[in-house]
Amino acid sequence: MAKSSKKSEGIGETIKTVVYALLIAGIFRTLFFQPFWIPSGSMKETLLIGDFLFVNKMAYGYSQYSCPFGLCPIDGRLFGDEPERGDVVVFRHPVNGQDFIKRLIGLPGDKVQIRNGVVFVNDEEFPQEPIGTFDEDMAPQGPQQLFPKCANAPVGQGGTCEKEAYRETNAEGRSYTVLNVGNGPTDNTNVYTVPEGHYFFMGDNRDNSTDSRVSQMARGVGFVPYENLIGRADRVIFSSAGKSLFYIWTWRLDRFFEKVE
Template sequence: MAKAKKSEGGLMETVKTVVYALLIAGIFRTLFFQPFWIPSGSMKDTLLIGDFLFVNKMAYGYSRYSCPFAICPIPGRLFFSEPERGDIVVFRHPVNGSDFIKRLIGLPGDKVQVKNGILFINGQEVPQVPDGQFEEVFEPQGPMGNLPRCANAPVGEGGTCISYRFRETLPPTERHPEGISHDVLNIEDAGSPSADNTDVFTVPEGQYFFMGDNRDNSMDSRFSQAVGGVGFVPKEYLIGRADRVIFSSAGRSMLYFWTWRPDRFFLKVE
């Protein structure tokens, strides 16, 4: 009898330990950092498929989407801090509920347009400087097995896939008075008319305009939500800012250690 009670007590202690661990993990994930895997190539070459990072959830305050399954009863945002142009942001898609990661391009009140593949903000051209080529192997990438798009297509599997790289410098911000400089990729000069040549988007109050760094391979705010794009993103859908890659694997599983990218471990993203 005593042995049975001892076993029951040990089981209860194990259950309590697991519950406490889950509560602590849930609080940590809700208030501080959320893990995020890069599933697609829309942010190349800043972020690669298989990069693993922690999203800083303290950066912009908290909303219902800060909690798993959006269960927090938070109206609007608490402790809100305005994001800066150039931040790499994880946000909840307003329609399909997926988590996206893109670069913040347009702040409330900004006028954003793309003409012949060149970004204009408030009527001013955002300068781009040619910066060589981005090369990768043409092969299935990540758990989803996506094939990259190539400027030199067609490319046979195992061949070298090329994109043209440019260095773009965004207008200055309070945190970056010189403006954030970052890579953008171009795959084709005559890209999708709606991607390379857009109307003028005026960003509404309380909303934001996002773009992927892989400009010809990103469904972002240039595209409406009705066609699978992002459109304007209200501030309550912001989850946090991506600051640093913690781990990176080029394979279909993080267990494939021979596909790890040690040069990207703890890499600062900008």
């Protein structure tokens, strides 16, 4: 009986340890980080379909959608940094409530315009330096089995899909890669004046991104209020090019723990 009792106590302690570990992990996730899978190609080549990352929910303080348990102070921004142009941000769509990930282009009060695919903020150009092409297989990608858009279309399945690649540098000197497929409907726009308390976002895959260039009435993102910001994407933790993460042979080992520029 003594042996049986000790064995039962050991099992009980193990179960309690696992429960406590899960509770701590859940609290840690709620307070500080949120996992996010990349479902589409709107942020290529910075982020690929199948990338998995943790979003830093404390980067900008606590907002409506990053606040744990609804117990945040009135102005959660006191506990974080101001969002900066060039940050890659996860936010809640102001209309449909879905989580989106885009690059922050315009701050409150900025005047943003796109001219022939080039970004101008407050009439200052974000210069783009050609750096070749971004090449990928013309094949279904990720769980949704989406085909990429190509600058060299039409491309048959199994062929090489090319996009023009540029190194864009913003007013703060931060640079990142953006992709171009051709002359799209959002390559030339009117001037957008970003309202106070709102932000203007664009995808790096410029001709394959429904972002702030598209109004919410047209099912776009439009201007995003601070309250909808969830957090900043800093690093890719895991990446899989396959339909399922269990397809080990499709894992992109070179992207594990890669910093998000």
